[in-house]
Amino acid sequence: MQGNSSQTSLNRGADLSIGRIVSVTGSKAIVLLDGASNSRARSSDGRPEMGTLLAIETARTTVLAIVSALSVPVPSQRDGESEVWIAELGLVGELSNSERSDTPYFNRGVTAYPALGDRVRLAQKPELEATFCGDTSAMVRVGAIRQDSTIPAMVRVDELLGKHFAILGTTGTGKSCTTALILRSIVEKNPAAHILLLDPHNEYATAFTEWAEVISPRNMQLPYWLLTFEEIVEVLVGDGDRKAEVEVLQEIIPIAKTRYNTARSAEPAKIRRGLGDPNRCTVDTPVPYRISDLLSLLDERMGKLENRRDLAPYRSLKHRIETISQDGRYAFMFGSRTVFDSMAQVLGRLFRVPVNNKPITILELTGIPSEVVNVVVSVLCRMTFDFALWSEGQVPVTLVCEEAHRYVPANSTLGFEPCKRAIAKIAKEGRKYGASLCIVTQRPAEIDPTILSQCNTVFALRMSNDRDQEIVASAVADTGAGLLEFLPSLGQREAIAFGDGMSLPARIKFDELPRSALPKSSTAIFSERWQTSLNEEGFLDQIVERWRASGIPTNGDAPHQLAMMADALSDALGMQSASAAESSSYMAEEASGYRVAAHSASPYSTAPSANRQNGSLVRRDVPTSTSHSSGTRSSAPERTAPVSQTNPGDKATSGLSSSDALRSLRERLSRS
Numbered sequence: 001m002q003g004n005s006s007q008t009s010l011n012r013g014a015d016l017s018i019g020r021i022v023s024v025t026g027s028k029a030i031v032l033l034d035g036a037s038n039s040r041a042r043s044s045d046g047r048p049e050m051g052t053l054l055a056i057e058t059a060r061t062t063v064l065a066i067v068s069a070l071s072v073p074v075p076s077q078r079d080g081e082s083e084v085w086i087a088e089l090g091l092v093g094e095l096s097n098s099e100r101s102d103t104p105y106f107n108r109g110v111t112a113y114p115a116l117g118d119r120v121r122l123a124q125k126p127e128l129e130a131t132f133c134g135d136t137s138a139m140v141r142v143g144a145i146r147q148d149s150t151i152p153a154m155v156r157v158d159e160l161l162g163k164h165f166a167i168l169g170t171t172g173t174g175k176s177c178t179t180a181l182i183l184r185s186i187v188e189k190n191p192a193a194h195i196l197l198l199d200p201h202n203e204y205a206t207a208f209t210e211w212a213e214v215i216s217p218r219n220m221q222l223p224y225w226l227l228t229f230e231e232i233v234e235v236l237v238g239d240g241d242r243k244a245e246v247e248v249l250q251e252i253i254p255i256a257k258t259r260y261n262t263a264r265s266a267e268p269a270k271i272r273r274g275l276g277d278p279n280r281c282t283v284d285t286p287v288p289y290r291i292s293d294l295l296s297l298l299d300e301r302m303g304k305l306e307n308r309r310d311l312a313p314y315r316s317l318k319h320r321i322e323t324i325s326q327d328g329r330y331a332f333m334f335g336s337r338t339v340f341d342s343m344a345q346v347l348g349r350l351f352r353v354p355v356n357n358k359p360i361t362i363l364e365l366t367g368i369p370s371e372v373v374n375v376v377v378s379v380l381c382r383m384t385f386d387f388a389l390w391s392e393g394q395v396p397v398t399l400v401c402e403e404a405h406r407y408v409p410a411n412s413t414l415g416f417e418p419c420k421r422a423i424a425k426i427a428k429e430g431r432k433y434g435a436s437l438c439i440v441t442q443r444p445a446e447i448d449p450t451i452l453s454q455c456n457t458v459f460a461l462r463m464s465n466d467r468d469q470e471i472v473a474s475a476v477a478d479t480g481a482g483l484l485e486f487l488p489s490l491g492q493r494e495a496i497a498f499g500d501g502m503s504l505p506a507r508i509k510f511d512e513l514p515r516s517a518l519p520k521s522s523t524a525i526f527s528e529r530w531q532t533s534l535n536e537e538g539f540l541d542q543i544v545e546r547w548r549a550s551g552i553p554t555n556g557d558a559p560h561q562l563a564m565m566a567d568a569l570s571d572a573l574g575m576q577s578a579s580a581a582e583s584s585s586y587m588a589e590e591a592s593g594y595r596v597a598a599h600s601a602s603p604y605s606t607a608p609s610a611n612r613q614n615g616s617l618v619r620r621d622v623p624t625s626t627s628h629s630s631g632t633r634s635s636a637p638e639r640t641a642p643v644s645q646t647n648p649g650d651k652a653t654s655g656l657s658s659s660d661a662l663r664s665l666r667e668r669l670s671r672s
């Protein structure tokens with residue numbers, strides 16, 4: 001059957017055709033290729049390969065089909081003898097002619113099926129363009145289509161993020177580079193993105209130098225009172241059969257919250273903003289409470305007990321609370337002596353509100369003990385969902401989980417339960433609230449299948465393990481499945497991309513990241529390092545120092561925390577931003593020997609920026625003796641004497657001096 005004369009300019013007639021349809025079943029078709037005698041069938045540009053996109057004209061549309069298998073059922077015995085060449089196709093989409101423009105538009109799925117005898121040809125460049133690019137307004141480029149390297153591979157941002165995506169591939173195939181590339185493309189076009197990236201190998205900071213807020217638990221603030229009951233139990237009690245302790249905590253935490261809250265209720269409503277009715281705190285409500293209240297509640301209850309044997313859970317809880325609040329590794333959670341309501345600041349910094357030109361938060365996790373990492377990751381994953389939920393979808397957030405098999409393993413005995421649940425929740429319900437997930441892993445077979453199955457777009461890089469390939473194959477709709485045969489043999493920067501983020505499943509080649517945007521490779525170059533001996537003086541000492549310092553909080557916390565406190569207070573007081581910045585800087589300075597440098601770049605990119613304009617913090621050489629104990633804490637605002645109060649309303653307008661601002665902030669703090 002020949003081309004219909006009424007068909008469009010895209011129909012190049014039958015002369016380009018390479019065969020004819022001999023079978024159509026559902027979404028599959030079989031083509032009898034114009035055999036070996038046809039020179040086009042042998043030439044490289046006319047020869048269909050696995051994964052090639054073919055076109056078949058029907059009355060109103062052009063059906064697009066992907067080659068999923070090629071075979072010669074009965075090979076001839078002698079060269080030159082005729083034989084039957086077969087191509088199996090998956091029917092994947094169609095191009096329809098629009099009345100308004102010359103370019104046809106692409107639809108997934110097929111409405112008009114090809115008939116027996118219809119001629120089949122390779123899809124032409126305008127067809128590939130219409131298919132893979134189409135309306136590019138909400139798309140970003142990540143690479144090129146393998147079939148024609150002049151056609152860009154575009155991903156649809158809303159589908160990609162809204163319905164979660166996964167980047168899979170054997171180690172060293174380029175997952176981290178791909179993650180960086182995709183995120184960079186997205187951020188370039190969406191400068192006010194909100195992306196939280198969990199970075200277990202501290203490799204991404206170099207890929208987003210200008211765009212990322214880099215946080216490690218050493219400069220992070222994640223106050224314990226933000227934890228849900230389950231999370232705080234995990235930290236303070238751990239697993240095992242400790243029911244009695246859990247019950248005690250369940251009783252005293254709401255009381256501690258109420259105590260803190262009641263103390264606040266005397267203050268004007270503006271300052272208590274968000275704390276709500278002090279009598280209506282549940283054990284999970286993220287409102288501040290003091291560790292000192294917990295300890296005194298424990299003491300009170302111990303004092304009332306008659307049977308000494310009942311003391312055990314109280315004693316062990318008290319001991320654990322005391323130990324952990326001294327533990328340097330947990331300083332990001334318990335390090336602050338002063339409890340103040342910094343929730344808005346913590347959320348603002350983590351989820352980039354306002355964005356302040358840094359749409360990505362990178363959370364570096366290397367070198368932190370696994371139980372601490374588990375808690376941090378779990379809290380952040382849970383907060384990502386809650387933040388999206390309570391922002392009612394106004395701030396869509398993407399959580400990128402590198403090495404996701406660590407956090408959501410398929411094996412139910414592995415991993416950290418609260419963390420698994422938090423990620424699963426984003427995977428299952430996140431779409432409704434604008435919380436999305438990017439799963440990056442080298443072991444798709446080891447990841448919880450329910451989570452992987454929620455990833456609607458997959459970029460599969462080279463993969464050799466059979467189990468892993470099976471898992472990926474099970475995630476692909478049948479029609480693109482032939483492409484997965486390539487998985488073990490994909491080249492550098494190549495991937496099979498399929499799912500909602502792509503128009504059609506395709507073999508693509510990612511763009512090359514510029515050197516300046518590469519993630520720091522974690523692969524050691526043995527052949528280079530093993531050429532000369534390292535005789536550098538002090539090298540081993542440096543290693544030892546770094547090693548030992550891993551558990552010690554840096555003093556970077558103190559000014560940051562104080563600045564955050566000042567921000568929190570000035571927010572509540574409605575002070576103008578300049579004086580807030582000023583006072584926060586001064587507070588920080590007083591506390592730990594930091595001086596204010598107006599307009600200079602801060603080495604602490606971590607300092608909260610909500611209310612800052614200038615006056616960033618610059619580290620002065622702080623004598624080590626002030627680093628940890630006395631220097632920081634003895635001057636902490638909690639201990640300073642109250643000064644008489646002035647009306648907060650006046651402050652904003654009266655050109656308040658920085659020392660006044662400081663004094664008033666201190667006064668408020670001293671009452672906490």
Ligand SMILES: Nc1ncnc2c1ncn2[C@@H]1O[C@H](COP(=O)(O)OP(=O)(O)O)[C@@H](O)[C@H]1O
Nearest residue numbers: 171172173174175176177493510511512513521
């Ligand atoms: N898009 C890309 N641009 C530049 N280099 C890439 C790209 N993809 C992969 N590479 C190269 O592949 C190497 C390994 O990539 P990496 O992302 O570290 O792998 P993985 O995370 O899978 O272990 C990198 O060092 C880099 O040289």
Ligand SMILES: [Mg+2]
Nearest residue numbers: 172175176177
């Ligand atoms: Mg990697």
